[in-house]
Amino acid sequence: MIISGNSPLQKTTSWKVVLPFYMYAAVAFLFSCLLLLLSGDSFQLHYFNPGTLAVTHLMALGWGTMIILGASHQLVPVLIEGKLYSNTLAWLSFIFAAVGIPLLVYGFYIFDMGWPAQAGAIAINLGIISYMANLAISMARSTKKGVYSAFILTAIIWLLLTTLAGMLLVFNFTHAILSSNSLTYLPLHAHMGIAGWFLLLVIGVGARLIPMFLISKYTNEKILWTIFGSINLGLLLFIVSALCVHHHIPSIIPALLIAAGIFLFGWYCRMAYRERIRRQVDDPMKISLLSVAMIALPLFFVVALIALVSVSGSSNELVLLYGFCIFFGWITAIILGMTFKTLPFIVWNKVYHLRSGKGKTPDPKDLFSGTQFKWMAVSYLAGFIVFALGLFLQQILILKAGAGLLVVAAFLYNLNIYKTIRHKAVSI
Protein backbone atom coordinates (compact mmCIF):
# COMPACT_ATOMS: atom_id res chain seq x y z
CA MET A 1 0.00 0.00 0.00
CA ILE A 2 1.37 3.39 -0.93
CA ILE A 3 -0.19 6.38 0.69
CA SER A 4 1.49 9.60 -0.31
CA GLY A 5 0.42 12.98 -1.64
CA ASN A 6 0.95 16.68 -1.05
CA SER A 7 0.04 16.29 2.64
CA PRO A 8 0.88 12.89 4.07
CA LEU A 9 -1.43 11.33 6.62
CA GLN A 10 -0.96 12.95 10.01
CA LYS A 11 -0.79 10.77 13.10
CA THR A 12 -3.43 11.70 15.65
CA THR A 13 -2.81 11.84 19.38
CA SER A 14 -2.32 8.38 20.91
CA TRP A 15 -5.31 6.95 22.77
CA LYS A 16 -2.90 6.05 25.59
CA VAL A 17 -2.59 9.76 26.39
CA VAL A 18 -6.30 10.55 26.19
CA LEU A 19 -8.12 7.63 27.88
CA PRO A 20 -6.67 8.11 31.41
CA PHE A 21 -8.20 11.61 31.53
CA TYR A 22 -11.64 10.22 30.59
CA MET A 23 -11.45 7.44 33.20
CA TYR A 24 -10.26 9.80 35.93
CA ALA A 25 -13.01 12.32 35.15
CA ALA A 26 -15.72 9.64 35.20
CA VAL A 27 -14.65 8.47 38.68
CA ALA A 28 -14.38 12.08 39.89
CA PHE A 29 -17.96 12.72 38.69
CA LEU A 30 -19.22 9.70 40.65
CA PHE A 31 -17.34 10.81 43.78
CA SER A 32 -18.67 14.38 43.37
CA CYS A 33 -22.25 13.09 43.27
CA LEU A 34 -21.62 10.83 46.28
CA LEU A 35 -20.13 13.79 48.14
CA LEU A 36 -23.21 15.82 47.18
CA LEU A 37 -25.38 13.07 48.71
CA LEU A 38 -23.27 12.80 51.87
CA SER A 39 -22.89 16.55 52.41
CA GLY A 40 -26.45 17.57 51.50
CA ASP A 41 -26.73 19.64 54.69
CA SER A 42 -23.71 21.74 53.61
CA PHE A 43 -25.98 23.29 51.01
CA GLN A 44 -28.12 24.80 53.74
CA LEU A 45 -25.13 26.77 55.07
CA HIS A 46 -23.13 29.69 53.68
CA TYR A 47 -21.46 28.62 50.42
CA PHE A 48 -17.98 28.96 51.96
CA ASN A 49 -18.00 25.69 53.90
CA PRO A 50 -15.91 22.47 53.66
CA GLY A 51 -18.55 20.29 51.94
CA THR A 52 -19.45 22.84 49.25
CA LEU A 53 -15.80 23.74 48.60
CA ALA A 54 -14.84 20.05 48.28
CA VAL A 55 -17.70 19.24 45.86
CA THR A 56 -17.12 22.39 43.79
CA HIS A 57 -13.39 21.73 43.35
CA LEU A 58 -13.88 18.05 42.61
CA MET A 59 -16.46 18.98 39.95
CA ALA A 60 -14.46 21.87 38.48
CA LEU A 61 -11.06 20.15 38.46
CA GLY A 62 -11.60 16.39 38.67
CA TRP A 63 -14.60 16.27 36.36
CA GLY A 64 -14.78 19.34 34.11
CA THR A 65 -11.11 20.21 33.73
CA MET A 66 -9.74 16.66 33.54
CA ILE A 67 -12.10 15.58 30.76
CA ILE A 68 -11.51 18.82 28.85
CA LEU A 69 -7.73 18.34 29.16
CA GLY A 70 -8.08 14.79 27.81
CA ALA A 71 -10.47 15.63 24.99
CA SER A 72 -8.49 18.69 23.95
CA HIS A 73 -5.32 16.64 23.47
CA GLN A 74 -7.33 14.75 20.83
CA LEU A 75 -9.45 17.58 19.41
CA VAL A 76 -7.12 20.58 19.37
CA PRO A 77 -4.95 19.05 16.60
CA VAL A 78 -8.16 18.79 14.50
CA LEU A 79 -9.05 22.44 15.20
CA ILE A 80 -5.61 23.95 14.61
CA GLU A 81 -4.65 21.43 11.90
CA GLY A 82 -1.37 20.70 13.62
CA LYS A 83 0.14 17.79 15.54
CA LEU A 84 0.20 17.67 19.34
CA TYR A 85 3.74 18.69 20.34
CA SER A 86 4.46 16.16 23.08
CA ASN A 87 2.88 13.05 24.54
CA THR A 88 5.28 13.30 27.50
CA LEU A 89 3.97 16.74 28.45
CA ALA A 90 0.43 15.38 28.13
CA TRP A 91 1.34 12.57 30.53
CA LEU A 92 2.98 15.00 32.94
CA SER A 93 -0.13 17.19 32.98
CA PHE A 94 -2.21 14.10 33.79
CA ILE A 95 0.06 12.84 36.57
CA PHE A 96 0.44 16.23 38.30
CA ALA A 97 -3.29 16.99 38.12
CA ALA A 98 -4.32 13.44 39.09
CA VAL A 99 -2.18 13.59 42.23
CA GLY A 100 -2.95 17.22 43.10
CA ILE A 101 -6.75 17.18 42.83
CA PRO A 102 -7.51 14.62 45.59
CA LEU A 103 -5.00 16.30 47.92
CA LEU A 104 -6.63 19.70 47.42
CA VAL A 105 -10.17 18.31 47.73
CA TYR A 106 -9.21 16.40 50.90
CA GLY A 107 -7.77 19.62 52.34
CA PHE A 108 -11.07 21.41 51.67
CA TYR A 109 -13.15 18.53 53.05
CA ILE A 110 -11.35 18.50 56.39
CA PHE A 111 -10.89 22.28 56.11
CA ASP A 112 -7.17 22.12 56.75
CA MET A 113 -5.20 24.40 54.44
CA GLY A 114 -1.92 22.87 55.57
CA TRP A 115 0.35 20.60 53.53
CA PRO A 116 -2.20 18.38 51.66
CA ALA A 117 -4.07 21.36 50.20
CA GLN A 118 -0.86 23.31 49.54
CA ALA A 119 0.93 20.37 47.89
CA GLY A 120 -2.25 19.66 45.89
CA ALA A 121 -2.43 23.26 44.66
CA ILE A 122 1.24 23.22 43.61
CA ALA A 123 0.85 19.90 41.78
CA ILE A 124 -2.27 21.14 39.94
CA ASN A 125 -0.40 24.25 38.78
CA LEU A 126 2.51 22.15 37.52
CA GLY A 127 -0.02 20.04 35.57
CA ILE A 128 -1.62 23.12 34.02
CA ILE A 129 1.79 24.60 33.11
CA SER A 130 2.71 21.32 31.34
CA TYR A 131 -0.62 21.40 29.49
CA MET A 132 -0.24 25.04 28.52
CA ALA A 133 3.33 24.56 27.25
CA ASN A 134 2.23 21.55 25.18
CA LEU A 135 -0.71 23.28 23.51
CA ALA A 136 1.05 26.62 23.05
CA ILE A 137 3.99 24.95 21.24
CA SER A 138 1.54 22.85 19.16
CA MET A 139 -0.27 26.04 18.10
CA ALA A 140 2.97 27.91 17.38
CA ARG A 141 4.04 25.09 15.06
CA SER A 142 0.69 24.93 13.28
CA THR A 143 0.28 26.92 10.08
CA LYS A 144 -3.39 27.57 10.75
CA LYS A 145 -3.93 30.30 13.31
CA GLY A 146 -7.42 31.68 13.64
CA VAL A 147 -10.32 32.28 15.91
CA TYR A 148 -10.39 28.74 17.35
CA SER A 149 -6.73 28.93 18.39
CA ALA A 150 -7.40 32.34 19.97
CA PHE A 151 -10.27 30.93 22.06
CA ILE A 152 -8.29 27.89 23.19
CA LEU A 153 -5.04 29.68 24.03
CA THR A 154 -6.83 32.48 25.90
CA ALA A 155 -8.92 29.92 27.79
CA ILE A 156 -5.74 28.11 28.88
CA ILE A 157 -4.18 31.40 30.03
CA TRP A 158 -7.30 32.06 32.14
CA LEU A 159 -7.07 28.51 33.51
CA LEU A 160 -3.50 29.09 34.64
CA LEU A 161 -4.45 32.44 36.19
CA THR A 162 -7.34 30.70 37.99
CA THR A 163 -5.20 27.91 39.42
CA LEU A 164 -2.40 30.34 40.36
CA ALA A 165 -4.94 32.55 42.13
CA GLY A 166 -6.38 29.43 43.80
CA MET A 167 -2.92 28.47 45.05
CA LEU A 168 -2.41 31.97 46.47
CA LEU A 169 -5.77 31.72 48.26
CA VAL A 170 -4.80 28.37 49.79
CA PHE A 171 -1.45 29.72 51.02
CA ASN A 172 -3.15 32.91 52.21
CA PHE A 173 -4.89 30.89 54.92
CA THR A 174 -1.59 30.13 56.63
CA HIS A 175 0.80 32.84 55.41
CA ALA A 176 -1.31 36.05 54.99
CA ILE A 177 0.07 36.80 51.51
CA LEU A 178 -2.87 38.90 50.35
CA SER A 179 -4.21 42.12 51.87
CA SER A 180 -7.66 40.63 52.63
CA ASN A 181 -8.90 37.19 53.61
CA SER A 182 -9.33 34.49 50.96
CA LEU A 183 -13.14 34.76 50.92
CA THR A 184 -12.86 38.30 49.49
CA TYR A 185 -11.07 37.00 46.39
CA LEU A 186 -13.23 33.91 45.91
CA PRO A 187 -15.63 35.46 43.30
CA LEU A 188 -12.60 36.60 41.29
CA HIS A 189 -11.00 33.14 41.35
CA ALA A 190 -14.32 31.43 40.55
CA HIS A 191 -15.23 33.66 37.59
CA MET A 192 -11.80 33.50 35.99
CA GLY A 193 -12.35 29.74 35.96
CA ILE A 194 -15.99 29.76 34.90
CA ALA A 195 -15.98 32.48 32.21
CA GLY A 196 -12.29 32.51 31.32
CA TRP A 197 -11.55 28.79 31.22
CA PHE A 198 -14.79 26.82 30.81
CA LEU A 199 -16.85 29.30 28.80
CA LEU A 200 -14.12 30.37 26.36
CA LEU A 201 -12.92 26.81 25.82
CA VAL A 202 -16.39 25.33 25.37
CA ILE A 203 -17.32 28.09 22.90
CA GLY A 204 -14.03 27.79 20.99
CA VAL A 205 -14.25 24.03 20.63
CA GLY A 206 -18.06 23.94 20.28
CA ALA A 207 -18.02 26.58 17.52
CA ARG A 208 -15.98 24.17 15.41
CA LEU A 209 -17.36 20.80 16.52
CA ILE A 210 -21.10 21.55 16.60
CA PRO A 211 -21.26 22.55 12.89
CA MET A 212 -18.85 19.70 12.08
CA PHE A 213 -20.99 17.01 13.76
CA LEU A 214 -24.20 18.49 12.30
CA ILE A 215 -22.51 18.81 8.87
CA SER A 216 -23.67 22.40 8.74
CA LYS A 217 -22.87 24.91 6.04
CA TYR A 218 -22.92 27.75 8.57
CA THR A 219 -19.70 29.54 9.48
CA ASN A 220 -19.33 33.07 10.83
CA GLU A 221 -15.91 34.11 12.11
CA LYS A 222 -17.09 37.68 12.67
CA ILE A 223 -19.60 36.55 15.30
CA LEU A 224 -16.97 34.34 16.93
CA TRP A 225 -14.49 37.23 17.21
CA THR A 226 -17.27 39.42 18.68
CA ILE A 227 -18.03 36.71 21.27
CA PHE A 228 -14.30 36.42 22.05
CA GLY A 229 -13.98 40.19 22.60
CA SER A 230 -17.19 40.50 24.55
CA ILE A 231 -16.41 37.73 27.08
CA ASN A 232 -12.79 38.76 27.61
CA LEU A 233 -13.72 42.43 28.04
CA GLY A 234 -16.50 41.50 30.48
CA LEU A 235 -14.10 39.37 32.51
CA LEU A 236 -11.37 42.03 32.55
CA LEU A 237 -13.86 44.69 33.70
CA PHE A 238 -15.07 42.30 36.41
CA ILE A 239 -11.50 41.83 37.66
CA VAL A 240 -10.77 45.57 37.57
CA SER A 241 -13.96 46.31 39.49
CA ALA A 242 -13.14 43.60 42.06
CA LEU A 243 -9.53 44.69 42.63
CA CYS A 244 -9.76 48.47 42.38
CA VAL A 245 -11.51 50.21 45.23
CA HIS A 246 -11.90 53.49 43.31
CA HIS A 247 -13.78 52.35 40.24
CA HIS A 248 -17.02 53.47 38.66
CA ILE A 249 -18.00 50.29 36.83
CA PRO A 250 -21.57 49.16 37.64
CA SER A 251 -21.49 45.41 38.39
CA ILE A 252 -24.13 44.73 35.75
CA ILE A 253 -21.82 45.81 32.87
CA PRO A 254 -19.38 42.83 33.01
CA ALA A 255 -22.38 40.49 33.42
CA LEU A 256 -24.10 42.03 30.37
CA LEU A 257 -20.97 41.79 28.24
CA ILE A 258 -20.54 38.10 29.08
CA ALA A 259 -24.30 37.54 28.59
CA ALA A 260 -24.04 39.16 25.14
CA GLY A 261 -21.25 36.72 24.24
CA ILE A 262 -23.31 33.76 25.40
CA PHE A 263 -26.40 35.00 23.55
CA LEU A 264 -24.38 35.33 20.33
CA PHE A 265 -23.01 31.80 20.79
CA GLY A 266 -26.58 30.55 21.25
CA TRP A 267 -27.47 32.33 18.01
CA TYR A 268 -24.45 30.81 16.25
CA CYS A 269 -25.51 27.29 17.36
CA ARG A 270 -29.09 27.95 16.26
CA MET A 271 -27.92 29.01 12.78
CA ALA A 272 -25.59 25.98 12.56
CA TYR A 273 -28.54 23.76 13.48
CA ARG A 274 -30.85 25.40 10.93
CA GLU A 275 -28.35 25.10 8.11
CA ARG A 276 -27.35 21.52 8.84
CA ILE A 277 -27.21 19.02 6.01
CA ARG A 278 -27.57 16.03 8.32
CA ARG A 279 -31.23 16.04 9.41
CA GLN A 280 -31.04 13.35 12.11
CA VAL A 281 -29.46 14.55 15.35
CA ASP A 282 -28.25 11.77 17.69
CA ASP A 283 -28.82 11.68 21.47
CA PRO A 284 -25.33 12.80 22.57
CA MET A 285 -25.63 15.78 20.21
CA LYS A 286 -29.09 16.63 21.59
CA ILE A 287 -27.70 16.71 25.17
CA SER A 288 -24.79 18.90 23.99
CA LEU A 289 -27.20 21.34 22.32
CA LEU A 290 -29.35 21.32 25.46
CA SER A 291 -26.29 22.35 27.47
CA VAL A 292 -25.94 25.46 25.28
CA ALA A 293 -29.49 26.43 26.27
CA MET A 294 -28.65 25.60 29.91
CA ILE A 295 -26.11 28.46 30.05
CA ALA A 296 -29.18 30.71 30.30
CA LEU A 297 -29.94 29.39 33.83
CA PRO A 298 -26.81 30.63 35.65
CA LEU A 299 -27.11 33.86 33.67
CA PHE A 300 -30.64 34.33 34.98
CA PHE A 301 -29.42 33.74 38.55
CA VAL A 302 -26.49 36.12 38.24
CA VAL A 303 -28.77 38.93 37.03
CA ALA A 304 -31.24 38.12 39.85
CA LEU A 305 -28.33 38.06 42.31
CA ILE A 306 -27.02 41.46 41.23
CA ALA A 307 -30.55 42.87 41.52
CA LEU A 308 -31.10 41.27 44.95
CA VAL A 309 -27.70 42.26 46.32
CA SER A 310 -28.23 45.88 45.30
CA VAL A 311 -31.62 45.86 47.09
CA SER A 312 -31.19 43.65 50.15
CA GLY A 313 -27.50 42.78 50.62
CA SER A 314 -27.02 39.10 49.73
CA SER A 315 -28.78 35.84 48.96
CA ASN A 316 -26.97 32.62 49.81
CA GLU A 317 -29.55 30.39 48.06
CA LEU A 318 -29.10 32.22 44.77
CA VAL A 319 -25.30 31.95 44.99
CA LEU A 320 -25.62 28.19 45.58
CA LEU A 321 -28.13 27.84 42.73
CA TYR A 322 -25.86 29.84 40.46
CA GLY A 323 -22.86 27.59 41.18
CA PHE A 324 -24.93 24.42 40.98
CA CYS A 325 -26.40 25.39 37.58
CA ILE A 326 -22.89 26.00 36.25
CA PHE A 327 -21.13 22.85 37.47
CA PHE A 328 -23.95 20.31 37.59
CA GLY A 329 -25.99 21.99 34.83
CA TRP A 330 -24.17 23.49 31.91
CA ILE A 331 -20.71 21.91 32.30
CA THR A 332 -22.03 18.44 33.19
CA ALA A 333 -24.60 18.41 30.37
CA ILE A 334 -22.04 19.29 27.71
CA ILE A 335 -19.62 16.66 29.03
CA LEU A 336 -22.28 13.92 29.25
CA GLY A 337 -23.19 14.61 25.62
CA MET A 338 -19.74 15.18 24.16
CA THR A 339 -18.18 12.16 25.91
CA PHE A 340 -20.22 9.86 23.72
CA LYS A 341 -19.41 11.90 20.60
CA THR A 342 -15.66 11.58 21.20
CA LEU A 343 -14.76 8.55 23.36
CA PRO A 344 -16.34 5.86 21.08
CA PHE A 345 -14.28 7.22 18.15
CA ILE A 346 -11.06 7.16 20.15
CA VAL A 347 -11.72 3.54 21.22
CA TRP A 348 -12.93 2.56 17.72
CA ASN A 349 -9.70 3.89 16.26
CA LYS A 350 -7.67 1.98 18.87
CA VAL A 351 -9.48 -1.31 18.20
CA TYR A 352 -10.33 -1.18 14.49
CA HIS A 353 -7.94 1.08 12.60
CA LEU A 354 -5.79 -1.86 11.50
CA ARG A 355 -8.85 -3.99 10.69
CA SER A 356 -10.58 -1.43 8.48
CA GLY A 357 -11.43 -2.81 5.08
CA LYS A 358 -11.06 -6.39 6.33
CA GLY A 359 -14.72 -7.10 6.98
CA LYS A 360 -17.57 -5.09 8.44
CA THR A 361 -16.92 -3.60 11.85
CA PRO A 362 -19.36 -2.06 14.37
CA ASP A 363 -19.95 1.70 14.10
CA PRO A 364 -18.42 3.83 16.88
CA LYS A 365 -21.92 4.55 18.21
CA ASP A 366 -22.37 0.78 18.78
CA LEU A 367 -19.54 0.77 21.32
CA PHE A 368 -21.69 2.24 24.10
CA SER A 369 -25.16 1.32 25.29
CA GLY A 370 -27.85 3.66 23.91
CA THR A 371 -30.35 2.43 26.52
CA GLN A 372 -27.97 3.18 29.40
CA PHE A 373 -27.31 6.58 27.85
CA LYS A 374 -31.06 7.35 27.77
CA TRP A 375 -31.54 6.30 31.43
CA MET A 376 -28.48 8.31 32.38
CA ALA A 377 -29.92 11.39 30.62
CA VAL A 378 -33.32 10.93 32.35
CA SER A 379 -31.85 10.46 35.86
CA TYR A 380 -29.43 13.35 35.29
CA LEU A 381 -32.13 15.80 34.19
CA ALA A 382 -34.47 14.69 37.01
CA GLY A 383 -31.64 14.91 39.58
CA PHE A 384 -30.61 18.34 38.36
CA ILE A 385 -34.16 19.73 38.59
CA VAL A 386 -34.89 18.11 42.00
CA PHE A 387 -31.61 19.25 43.58
CA ALA A 388 -32.06 22.80 42.23
CA LEU A 389 -35.57 22.81 43.73
CA GLY A 390 -34.10 21.59 47.04
CA LEU A 391 -31.60 24.46 47.00
CA PHE A 392 -34.35 26.96 46.30
CA LEU A 393 -36.65 25.58 49.04
CA GLN A 394 -33.73 24.67 51.37
CA GLN A 395 -35.30 21.25 52.07
CA ILE A 396 -32.83 18.53 53.02
CA LEU A 397 -35.04 15.64 51.82
CA ILE A 398 -35.41 17.17 48.36
CA LEU A 399 -31.66 17.84 48.27
CA LYS A 400 -30.94 14.18 49.15
CA ALA A 401 -33.43 12.91 46.55
CA GLY A 402 -31.84 15.11 43.85
CA ALA A 403 -28.33 14.01 44.85
CA GLY A 404 -29.48 10.34 44.80
CA LEU A 405 -30.70 10.71 41.21
CA LEU A 406 -27.42 12.35 40.23
CA VAL A 407 -25.52 9.41 41.79
CA VAL A 408 -27.60 7.06 39.58
CA ALA A 409 -26.72 9.18 36.51
CA ALA A 410 -23.02 9.16 37.43
CA PHE A 411 -23.08 5.40 38.01
CA LEU A 412 -24.70 4.78 34.59
CA TYR A 413 -22.19 7.13 32.99
CA ASN A 414 -19.31 5.17 34.55
CA LEU A 415 -20.81 1.86 33.41
CA ASN A 416 -21.06 3.12 29.84
CA ILE A 417 -17.50 4.47 29.93
CA TYR A 418 -16.28 1.08 31.20
CA LYS A 419 -18.23 -0.73 28.46
CA THR A 420 -16.78 1.55 25.77
CA ILE A 421 -13.17 1.38 26.96
CA ARG A 422 -13.27 -2.42 27.45
CA HIS A 423 -14.61 -3.01 23.91
CA LYS A 424 -12.86 -5.88 22.11
CA ALA A 425 -12.74 -6.30 18.33
CA VAL A 426 -15.73 -8.09 16.80
CA SER A 427 -16.68 -8.72 13.15
CA ILE A 428 -20.29 -8.42 12.02
Added chain:
Amino acid sequence: MKISTNNPEQCAVATEALKQVIDPEIGLNIIDLGLVYRIDFPEENKIEADMTLTTQFCPMGEAITGSANEMLQETFKDYKIELNLVFEPRWGHHLITEEGQIYLNS
Protein backbone atom coordinates in the same frame (compact mmCIF):
# COMPACT_ATOMS: atom_id res chain seq x y z
CA MET B 1 -18.84 15.40 -7.59
CA LYS B 2 -17.47 13.90 -10.79
CA ILE B 3 -14.34 11.80 -10.29
CA SER B 4 -11.57 12.52 -12.77
CA THR B 5 -10.36 9.43 -14.68
CA ASN B 6 -8.65 8.22 -17.84
CA ASN B 7 -10.64 4.98 -17.88
CA PRO B 8 -14.37 5.41 -17.17
CA GLU B 9 -15.16 1.68 -17.25
CA GLN B 10 -12.50 0.63 -14.76
CA CYS B 11 -13.23 3.73 -12.69
CA ALA B 12 -16.86 2.62 -12.32
CA VAL B 13 -15.65 -0.71 -10.89
CA ALA B 14 -13.29 1.07 -8.48
CA THR B 15 -16.04 3.49 -7.47
CA GLU B 16 -18.39 0.64 -6.60
CA ALA B 17 -15.66 -0.92 -4.45
CA LEU B 18 -14.95 2.37 -2.69
CA LYS B 19 -18.65 2.77 -1.90
CA GLN B 20 -18.07 0.02 0.69
CA VAL B 21 -15.81 2.38 2.66
CA ILE B 22 -17.93 4.25 5.17
CA ASP B 23 -16.93 7.34 7.16
CA PRO B 24 -17.59 6.01 10.70
CA GLU B 25 -18.82 9.34 12.09
CA ILE B 26 -21.08 10.43 9.26
CA GLY B 27 -22.20 6.96 8.20
CA LEU B 28 -21.87 7.82 4.51
CA ASN B 29 -19.54 6.19 1.98
CA ILE B 30 -16.46 8.09 0.81
CA ILE B 31 -17.65 8.34 -2.81
CA ASP B 32 -20.95 10.02 -1.94
CA LEU B 33 -19.16 12.13 0.65
CA GLY B 34 -16.98 13.44 -2.20
CA LEU B 35 -13.65 12.38 -0.71
CA VAL B 36 -12.32 10.74 -3.89
CA TYR B 37 -11.08 13.21 -6.53
CA ARG B 38 -9.28 11.07 -9.12
CA ILE B 39 -8.93 7.41 -10.12
CA ASP B 40 -6.49 6.88 -12.99
CA PHE B 41 -5.08 3.77 -14.61
CA PRO B 42 -1.74 5.14 -15.95
CA GLU B 43 -0.35 1.78 -17.01
CA GLU B 44 -1.31 -1.86 -17.00
CA ASN B 45 -2.01 -3.21 -13.50
CA LYS B 46 -1.60 0.13 -11.79
CA ILE B 47 -4.10 2.44 -10.12
CA GLU B 48 -3.39 5.99 -9.05
CA ALA B 49 -6.05 7.60 -6.90
CA ASP B 50 -6.32 10.99 -5.15
CA MET B 51 -8.49 11.27 -2.10
CA THR B 52 -8.95 13.70 0.77
CA LEU B 53 -10.40 13.78 4.28
CA THR B 54 -13.05 16.11 5.71
CA THR B 55 -10.31 17.64 7.84
CA GLN B 56 -6.53 17.21 7.66
CA PHE B 57 -6.14 15.89 11.22
CA CYS B 58 -9.24 13.68 11.04
CA PRO B 59 -8.82 11.10 13.85
CA MET B 60 -10.34 8.51 11.51
CA GLY B 61 -7.93 9.32 8.66
CA GLU B 62 -5.77 6.22 8.98
CA ALA B 63 -8.80 3.92 9.16
CA ILE B 64 -10.50 5.52 6.14
CA THR B 65 -7.45 5.59 3.87
CA GLY B 66 -6.44 2.08 4.96
CA SER B 67 -9.91 0.82 4.23
CA ALA B 68 -9.96 2.49 0.79
CA ASN B 69 -6.66 0.86 -0.07
CA GLU B 70 -7.87 -2.57 1.12
CA MET B 71 -11.04 -2.30 -0.98
CA LEU B 72 -9.14 -1.36 -4.14
CA GLN B 73 -6.62 -4.13 -3.58
CA GLU B 74 -9.39 -6.67 -3.04
CA THR B 75 -11.14 -5.63 -6.26
CA PHE B 76 -8.00 -5.26 -8.41
CA LYS B 77 -5.97 -8.15 -7.01
CA ASP B 78 -2.78 -7.95 -9.10
CA TYR B 79 -2.68 -4.19 -9.35
CA LYS B 80 -0.24 -1.84 -7.72
CA ILE B 81 -2.28 0.73 -5.81
CA GLU B 82 -0.97 4.27 -5.30
CA LEU B 83 -3.28 6.24 -3.07
CA ASN B 84 -2.44 9.92 -2.72
CA LEU B 85 -3.84 11.88 0.18
CA VAL B 86 -4.37 15.47 -0.96
CA PHE B 87 -5.79 18.56 0.68
CA GLU B 88 -5.97 20.77 -2.41
CA PRO B 89 -8.74 21.44 -3.16
CA ARG B 90 -10.06 21.30 0.38
CA TRP B 91 -13.12 19.19 1.00
CA GLY B 92 -16.41 21.09 1.34
CA HIS B 93 -20.12 20.31 1.59
CA HIS B 94 -20.59 21.11 -2.11
CA LEU B 95 -18.65 17.91 -2.92
CA ILE B 96 -21.32 15.64 -1.39
CA THR B 97 -23.19 13.87 -4.20
CA GLU B 98 -26.96 14.06 -4.69
CA GLU B 99 -27.30 10.51 -3.29
CA GLY B 100 -25.25 11.60 -0.29
CA GLN B 101 -27.48 14.63 0.27
CA ILE B 102 -30.56 12.40 0.13
CA TYR B 103 -29.03 9.99 2.67
CA LEU B 104 -28.14 12.81 5.07
CA ASN B 105 -31.56 14.41 4.66
CA SER B 106 -33.40 11.18 5.46
